[in-house]
Amino acid sequence: MKFQIKNWPIEAGRPIAILNHEDAKDLGLYVSDRVEISYDGASTVALIDTTKSFVSEGVIAVSKEVVDILGVKVGNEVELHRTLRPQSVDYIKKKIRGEALLASELKVIVQDIVANNLSDVELSAFVTAGYINGYNMDEVVGLTNSMVETGQQIDFGDNIVDKHCIGGVAGNRTTMIIVPIIAAAGLTIPKTSSRAITSPAGTADTMEVLAKVEFNIDELKDIVDTVGGCVIWGGSLNLAPADDKIIRVEYPLSLDPQGQVLASVMAKKKSVGSDYVLVDIPMGKGAKVADNEAAGQLAKQFIELGKRLNIYVECLITDGTAPIGAGIGPALEARDCLLVLDNKGPSDLMNKSLDLAGVLLELSGSVKRNHGRSAAEKLLASGKAKKKMLEIIEAQGGNPSVKPDDIKLGEKKHTIKADCKGRIRYIDNKKISLVARAAGAPKDKSAGVYLHVNVGDCVKAGDPLFTIYSKANGKIDEAIKMVEKLQPINIGGVILDTLT
């Protein structure tokens, strides 16, 4: 059946065709059925939507994605044919029925995800079924390889070192200290990082305070060839692109099926050819992983998956009960990192970074077991790590003589003080992050929270607990409201939890 194209300039994120209700009835088509649209030798498959008024009979509106593929213009006539739903939907149904999927079936699903061939309904069913029914290790390996193969892969040579943190801890910007230490040791560490979604800063946001973080592959290879390491945003490189599309569906449900998390992390490592990967698993109340058992189980999965992918993985279970470092927010965290590289700055951030860097030096075989930490300390204390960081900053287009004090913090600030005497019992990661976000982070890079205290410190009434920074007074007010509502820092309490 032939239809004339009507203008519809919406980016729907996938090929969509809108038909009049009556035309759809004629063709026996329902919302979410699929048609093949052909024009001048080219064709694409689109999902059907119907309307009673927006499009009249004989006319079809298509999304930008269809226009881009077919090169059609308003008034052109296209040919429509009903097509079957893609095979991936049958495989999703197989997962819904609780059966394990073959690597070949997962590949078909991932290919369709990357090509935007699945509707939100289908994608959500896939994520939900994966969450409820779980994935066995064969499936996780299949999922990971499919994610790698459907994206960009970069060859940085041999003995590539990498790290990953599963997140959930405020501050905790170890990457920007570990990368220069490892690169200063002569190893190659092409670190790709993410931007914040629900947190006040991702590593990419923080690095962006000091240098550019968006590069194409040729630029990236140049940087890594020249200085041995980088801290860049992975999002522009098309590494394992299925992941972002899956996250878009996981986000509104805040679901993270473990098999998909494992696959997504390791696919990105595999895509840059990592040989040695350290995974930081913060654990404890308020962290993503609550207890030893869950942490151990997750670590086992990472290690096993690494083996199956020919990547040597070591996992460190770390204290995830409180923020690491003093700054929370891009500029404040970047300043902490520079201070640590100057052998100043928050000692918890310095110590955690040295521990992790030490293990990385050991597992890559560059330093003997039990000598990693001291080797890392030496690279930091000698200033070699700082020098390397300035080289990386320069390679990424930043100012190679940047100093901690050069970093611009929010001009508006407000300090929250202790209202009683006592010992700091906890600093809640999620709550303090929400305060930093309320202040404007990560969009306002100068916004965030600077902690004056650590868990265990003794304070008296009136002592400063933390300072809120922002470029706007309104945001400071919102952050103060958030503090009053959430009470992110607890002084001297003995109550562990209140059950209702």
Place this chain on the structure above:
Amino acid sequence: MKFQIKNWPIEAGRPIAILNHEDAKDLGLYVSDRVEISYDGASTVALIDTTKSFVSEGVIAVSKEVVDILGVKVGNEVELHRTLRPQSVDYIKKKIRGEALLASELKVIVQDIVANNLSDVELSAFVTAGYINGYNMDEVVGLTNSMVETGQQIDFGDNIVDKHCIGGVAGNRTTMIIVPIIAAAGLTIPKTSSRAITSPAGTADTMEVLAKVEFNIDELKDIVDTVGGCVIWGGSLNLAPADDKIIRVEYPLSLDPQGQVLASVMAKKKSVGSDYVLVDIPMGKGAKVADNEAAGQLAKQFIELGKRLNIYVECLITDGTAPIGAGIGPALEARDCLLVLDNKGPSDLMNKSLDLAGVLLELSGSVKRNHGRSAAEKLLASGKAKKKMLEIIEAQGGNPSVKPDDIKLGEKKHTIKADCKGRIRYIDNKKISLVARAAGAPKDKSAGVYLHVNVGDCVKAGDPLFTIYSKANGKIDEAIKMVEKLQPINIGGVILDTLT
């Protein structure tokens, strides 16, 4: 934050707001987050979508649903505030975690479904989780009551009789014979039926050959008050409207979680105040229910749910292995029904209808046990049922002197003949339905298939098996191609199944 309205005339099916990517970033909003949009005292919650080009900064595009609620015009300025996701999403997550939902929680979900407050991602997660984790009877009761309460309810008085068939059998238009028999017996049977989605005819499509089927509630009450029964389309009455919105998500996945099927059927019965309901469960190879065990389990659930809703339910397990009646397609089925009411027509359709009507007469207490079938026969043989059907047709605006031969069948036809001698082994419900759909049914009411044979009949090569009707030659050709591909009728075969 204030935004100016840009024109965007799309019916998105729910309130949607499209922001420029940069504005969304400023507000910390991601795709599928929610905002409250306020204008001139009115406000509504909309789902966020983002764009890099379609909407520029400071401008917002909203779907027709937002325009309808707020009464905004292009150029008006609206106020945006981030809101939390609705509580129903937390309850959907509870179901995903495998926990049972409370009636109050199901009600919140159903309310949000009816109000179009849930995205496709959320709705699909609900359906998928319901399919995988199932519902206990308390949940099914809660779901049913929520569906009833969020829709229209109609009071037709006491002793209301109703029937339902779970479907899957071609032809099988017993409703249009049972309703007049039951109404002729002096009982009230306000039958609401559906239109075809994947079949070549729904009861509403078939009745529409003889009379109107779309009425508002006042008209419907008039009809039922006057003639004691009706056969109308339920879709325009807003009975249990959650159901259609759930089906929209189930359809692309062809999922039908049993708990939701039970709730959807019984909610519609409860909404019209049914006291006695007969459920026809066709069983056997090719039917929706494959064996005795599955049929028995489903029947038990229907009966138990009925008890909990104060509806007396009886289930009949019937032969679902082959079509019932000779016609498949609206006009052909309508003609079969009129013929049966004239004491002619296909004997399988007549017998099944008499059996079901007999049981309905018994379970409503209008006739003693074991006397239902003979009472139904008497009402049919005496012409009382036919007379009642003509009254119903008249009440619904049709021609009260319609005769079977008045019904217009497709002018183009083609008869498929036996290519060998043998006994008719099976007539596949799904395949013969696809042939009728290829011929144009249900949109072309005159299209379909007329069966000249029944399972068990002996034929010789060249004997007519079935005739395809359509108004268009092209559709006849498509139907013939479908016959060649699917081979819907099997003659003399001994092979039950081929496994690959």
